[in-house]
Amino acid sequence: MNMSPLQKLRLEYKPEVAKALQDISTIGFEEVPSAPLLQEVSAVFPRLAAQENLKITHGVSVACSAKRVGVVFSGGQAAGGHNVIAALFDALHEVAPTSELFGFLNGPSGIVTGNYIPLTKEIIDSFRNLGGFDMIGSGRTKIETPEQLQGAFRVVKELKLDGLVIIGGDDSNTNAAYLAQYFLDQGLDQGSDQGYPISVIGIPKTIDGDLQNEWVSIPFGFDTACKVYSETIGNLAKDALSAKKYYYFIKLMGRSASHITLECAMETHPNLALIGEEVAAKKQTLSAVVESIVQLIQERAEAHKDYGVILIPEGLIEFMQDMQELIVELNRLLGGTKKNILEELSPGARYSFQSLPQAIQEQLLGDRDPHGNVQVSKIETERLLITLVREELRKRASTGRYKGTFSPQPIFCGYEGRSALPTNFDATYCYNLGRVAAVLIMHGKTGYMAALQALREPPAVWQPAAVSLVSMMHLEERKGKIKPVIKKTLVDLEGPVFKMFAAQREAWRLVDDYMQPGPIQFSS
C-alpha cells in the first residue's frame, strides 16, 4: 500500500492506554443498576433484558485465555476504526499469543457469507492510526432475515468464535443486539441454558455524534469529522472576509441531528448556524427558515457587508414542519413508483412540493434508502436555500427594501470528514474502546457496547464501562412496524453546548468574529 510521509509517521503513534485498562488480567466488573426497560423492549430481548450496565473494577484476578474473535465495520466510515481492531489484536495476543482475530469483509454481509480474512500482525501494523475502513472494508447490509441470521450463526460456529465485535452506529448496534439475542436463543434450542457462548460487543461509531447518552460520551469519529469540517469552514470564512463578496452556504454531513453543525459553529463562529432541532421546536416551515436567512443578509447589507458564512445541517429539512409532513407522505406513498405523486399527496403536502425548485423535487423522488424512505441526505439543502433566498432578495430589491449584491456559493462538507486521518483523540479513544471490548469478551459478556467515561480528562484516567445495548432502546416505526431500536440522540436545546452557542450567536451575526481552526495538528 502506498503511503504519504504523514501516514508513515502516524503508523508510529502510540495511543495512551487508560490506567484502568492496562492490566487485563486484574479487571472485573461492577453492575450499576439502570432504569427499567420498556416492556416492549424486554419482550423482544428476553435474554438481554435483565442485564445491568457495567463499570470496570480492579484487583479481581481473572483467568484469561486465548480467544477467537471476529470484527466487522458496519455503515459509514469514521476516523479511528482501525485502532479498535488494532487494540483488539494487541489485547487478545497479550493475553494469549494463540488468540485469533478475523476481519469480516465489506460489512456485515461478510458475517453472513463467511467472507473474512485472518488478521495478522503485518496487516494490523500497516493500519495503526490510519483513516478509512479499508483494512477490511465496510457495508450497510443488516442481518435481519432468518436466512441471514442462520448464515451468520453457521459462520460464527464454523470459526468457533468467542466474540464478535460490531463497529457501528445506532442502527448497527441495534442489529448487534438482535444478533446477541439470536445467538443466545440458538444456544437454548440446543439445550444449553447459557445460550450459544459468544460475546457480541458493539463499538459506538458515527461522525454524526448522535450516539451519546449518560454512558456513551460520544461516538468515535465525531471529533475528527468536526475538525476536518471546521478547517474548511474557517478557511471559507477567512476567504469571505478577504474578498467581501461571497455568501458561503455550507451544508455539513451528520444525518438528522445537528451535533456537527453545532460543534463546528462553536469552532468557527459563522454569521448563522441553523440547528434542526431548534427549527423543529419553533415549528418553523421552509419559508420561515428562508426568511431568517434573508433577514440576516439584509441586516448585513445594511452594514455594507455582502458576504457571510451560513452553516446548514444535512438533516435540516426533516425538521421543518411542512417539509417533514411532505417527507412523511412521500415515504408512505411511494413503493418505488414515481407516478401520480401530485395527485396522491394531500393538498398541504402538494403545495409544499410544488413550491420547491425542480431539482429538489427530483431529489425527493429519487432513490430510496434501504428502509424505503426518502434519502434526506441526498437533498441539496444548501442549493434549495440559495434558490429561495435569491428569489426573496430579488423581490425585496425590486421594492427597494434590499440594496445588496448576492453571490452565494454552495458548499458541502461531507465524505472527506469520514475517512480522514484520526485526531490523536479519536486514535486514542478507539484504541481504548477496542481494549474494553477485549475485556468484555474475556469475561463472556454479550449484548454490550464498550464505553469510556471522563473523556475530558487525560487518557490515563479515562473510566472504562459497558452499557447494555437494549438499555439504550426506544420504540420506532421501521418499514411500517413498531420496533425497539437504539435511540438517536438529537441536540438538546436545554443542554450546555446549545446554551453556550445560543449565548454567543447574536454577536456573530453582524460583527465578523470568525475563527480559523486550521488543519489538524498531530504533534501537540
Place this chain on the structure above:
Amino acid sequence: MNMSPLQKLRLEYKPEVAKALQDISTIGFEEVPSAPLLQEVSAVFPRLAAQENLKITHGVSVACSAKRVGVVFSGGQAAGGHNVIAALFDALHEVAPTSELFGFLNGPSGIVTGNYIPLTKEIIDSFRNLGGFDMIGSGRTKIETPEQLQGAFRVVKELKLDGLVIIGGDDSNTNAAYLAQYFLDQGLDQGSDQGYPISVIGIPKTIDGDLQNEWVSIPFGFDTACKVYSETIGNLAKDALSAKKYYYFIKLMGRSASHITLECAMETHPNLALIGEEVAAKKQTLSAVVESIVQLIQERAEAHKDYGVILIPEGLIEFMQDMQELIVELNRLLGGTKKNILEELSPGARYSFQSLPQAIQEQLLGDRDPHGNVQVSKIETERLLITLVREELRKRASTGRYKGTFSPQPIFCGYEGRSALPTNFDATYCYNLGRVAAVLIMHGKTGYMAALQALREPPAVWQPAAVSLVSMMHLEERKGKIKPVIKKTLVDLEGPVFKMFAAQREAWRLVDDYMQPGPIQFSS
C-alpha cells in the same frame, strides 16, 4: 480579532530569511541580458522596454533611507500574502524607523480613490503567517481608464510614495506594468527625464500556478492550495476504498491551466486525472472525454470495482475542441443579452450547445466576467461529466456491455484552498519575496516582479532576483483588441512534472494506489 489556538501559534513562526537578503545595505544588482521584446510590447512600454532582468549581488554599500510605500492585494486570495506585507514593513523599518507603509483597502480601487490605512506594528503583528487577505482586503478592479490612472497618480503623489507593491496574478501584474509606464510618463510630462520617481513592484501571487517561467519558479499560494486540496482528495480516496461504492468526481480550482490538478494527482494517485492541456493537444471533444471516463469505469467494473477517484481541472471544458468553439462563439455573440442564442450560433456550436444538460446551458448563459466572457469557472464541469457519463453507462448497461453500479458524487475543491493558513513554504517564500520588493524600492527600480530562485533548496540559499514585467509579455486579445499581457503558463506536456505523471498514471487506473497526504503539519 478572534483567533484559534493554531492561529495564535502561527503568529510566532519566524520565516527564515535567505542569506542573500539578510543585510539590505550591501545588496546590489547585476543585469542579466534577456531575450528581445516583441516590437508591439516595446511600443506600448517604451520606458520599460530597455530594462534587463536582475540578479542580486553583494558587497555594494548602498545608502538606504526612509521610504514611503503603498501595498495592495489584487484578485483572488492566496495563502501567504500577509507575509509579503510583514516583510515589507520589517525591511523598511530596519533601514529607517521613520519609513511608512500604507495598505490600500479592498484591492486596486483603493489606490484610485485613496482608500488606505497606515500599517502599524500592531496590525502587522496580528497577521504574521496567517491566511486570507483580510488585513487590507482585496478586489478585482483594474486601473485602466484615464480617470483611474489619474486618480491613482494623484493619490500616490499625495502620499509621497516611493514605492507601490502590487500583489497579484498575471492580470494584476500586467496592470502593474501599465501603471509603472504611466507614472514614468507623468514624470516626463513634468519635465523630468527620470519619470515620476516611484517603484512599482509586482509580487507573483496565484494558487493557479500559471505564473511561472525561467525567472519565477512558482507563484505563492500554489503550495498551500495543492496541499489543502490533496488533503481532501486523499480523504475521499480513502473513503472510496473503504465503502467501495462511490465515484468521486472532484473538480479542482485553478482557472485555465491544470497545474493544480497535476500536482494533486502526484500527491494522491487518483484513478484518472484529466489534464486540460493534454485534452487540447489530442483535440478531444466533450464526448471523447466522456468516453475516456466511461472506459475507466467499465474497466474497473470488470475488475469488480464500482468506485474510484477522478480529478477534473476547473478549466477543462475550455480545452475541449467543440466546447472551446462554442465558448468563443458565445463570447462574441452576447453583449449581455440572452435571447436568440440558438439562432445566432453556427450549426456546429448549436449542436454542441443543445447536447448539453439544461443546467449547464444556463451556466453558459449566466453572468459574464469583467472582460465580457463566459465564466468558465462557474460551469459545474464535475456535474456535466457525471450526467453524460451516466447516460452512456445506461446505454451500455442496456446492451449488457456494462454491468456495474454507478454512484457518483460531485465535489468541488475551491475557495477553501485560497485563504488557508499558509504552509511553512508559502509563509517563508512570501516573507522573502516581500524583502526582495523592499530592496528593489530602495534601489528605485520600477516595473519589476520580485522573484526567488533555487526554491527546492533550503531558504538560506534561495537566490533573490527581479524580472522585468514586460519581459514576460506576449500579445492577446482583450475586449476585441490585441494587447501586450503577461503570459499565463500552461502545463508543459514535455515538462518533467507531466512526464512523471504520464509514466505512472496507467498503474493508478485499476490497482488502487491512493495516497492520503493528510492535513498540513506546521511542525516538521
